[in-house]
Amino acid sequence: MTARHELTRNQALVFDALAKAESPLSAYTILDRLRDDGFRAPLQVYRALEKLLDYGMVHRLESLNAFVACAHPHCGEHGLIAFAICEKCGQVSEFSDTVIEQQVSDWTGRNGFKPSKTTVEIRGTCANCLNG
Amino acid sequence: MTARHELTRNQALVFDALAKAESPLSAYTILDRLRDDGFRAPLQVYRALEKLLDYGMVHRLESLNAFVACAHPHCGEHGLIAFAICEKCGQVSEFSDTVIEQQVSDWTGRNGFKPSKTTVEIRGTCANCLNG
DNA sequence: AACTGGTATGTTATCTTATTACATAAGTTG
DNA sequence: CAACTTATGTAATAAGATAACATACCAGTT
Ligand SMILES: [Zn+2]
Ligand SMILES: [Zn+2]
Ligand SMILES: [Zn+2]
Ligand SMILES: [Zn+2]
Numbered sequence A, B: 001m002t003a004r005h006e007l008t009r010n011q012a013l014v015f016d017a018l019a020k021a022e023s024p025l026s027a028y029t030i031l032d033r034l035r036d037d038g039f040r041a042p043l044q045v046y047r048a049l050e051k052l053l054d055y056g057m058v059h060r061l062e063s064l065n066a067f068v069a070c071a072h073p074h075c076g077e078h079g080l081i082a083f084a085i086c087e088k089c090g091q092v093s094e095f096s097d098t099v100i101e102q103q104v105s106d107w108t109g110r111n112g113f114k115p116s117k118t119t120v121e122i123r124g125t126c127a128n129c130l131n132g
Numbered sequence C: 001a002a003c004t005g006g007t008a009t010g011t012t013a014t015c016t017t018a019t020t021a022c023a024t025a026a027g028t029t030g
Numbered sequence D: 001c002a003a004c005t006t007a008t009g010t011a012a013t014a015a016g017a018t019a020a021c022a023t024a025c026c027a028g029t030t
Helices: A009-020 A027-033 A042-055 A098-111 B009-020 B027-033 B042-055 B098-110 B127-131
Strands: A058-061 A066-069 A081-086 A092-096 A114-125 B058-061 B066-069 B081-086 B092-096 B114-125
Touching: A009 A027, A009 A042, A009 A058, A009 A066, A027 A042, A027 A066, A042 A058, A058 A081, A081 B098, A098 A114, A098 B081, A098 B098, A098 B114, A114 B098, B009 B027, B009 B042, B009 B058, B009 B066, B027 B042, B027 B066, B042 B058, B058 B081, B098 B114
Parallel strands: A081 A114, B081 B114
Antiparallel strands: A058 A066, A081 A092, A114 B114, B058 B066, B081 B092
16 A cells, blocks of 8 residues: 555556546546547446545545546545646646644544544635636 | 515425425435425426525535535524535434634635635534444 | 366356436526 | 526436456465
């Protein structure tokens, strides 16, 4: 889990597709981009994504039903991550926020809630698009 | 926007279905529950939901593709809202958090990002289900 | 090499969620 | 009433995700 993961061919193809992309991709867009590499069915993409999500190399954007490669260079453990998603250009910024993490932790502690995954997604317009 | 909204028949039916429900409902589940009231097509639900979301009377849970009635008694303006979603029993707790709101506001301010909507969803297991 | 268990793949069909397109009805204003 | 806006009804289709089943591949063992 800590060391770099050996990816299978399909996993590597899916990860590369996401890493190359300028913005989040839906599973079906990934599928289309990998037709030439022999991809035929959605499941090939979803299965690869499942592993990549496990490994923390890819994140799912719940409000978009789409996926992005992790922005951190050495995709290790990260705490709570937040995404700012531009609705104009599609660009996504990934950042960690320990204050939000603490705040979530406070609430769950007070309420006896055991968190498994927390989603923070800010939709809006990025600086570039505002100055366009 | 501030006053209570006059709901159309369809909107009222959809809102009631959500208000009665013990946990979030998908659009298609709402449709099924409103068959006897004359609902036939998904669009009838989605159109009502669109308005109810506008009015702030209903929230969408992005990580579930489902909807809940707002938990606040007099559904007025609320700031940033967060949801804790139990994956065992489906119960959802809605709460506001000004600290997270401030933190989001700080980030967007620093980065020239103009936010339109922020999603905070904590998935996990609720106290009830843990003590079961 | 043959056996075994675990993981990865390929393929088809199906299910769930959401939207497009087009026609009709109902309210509102001048 | 005419013009306009908003709400509805219905069918078809798009987009996202999973179920089921068959194969293949890759250790480790006998
Ligand atoms: Zn990351
Ligand atoms: Zn942008
Ligand atoms: Zn609310
Ligand atoms: Zn629970």
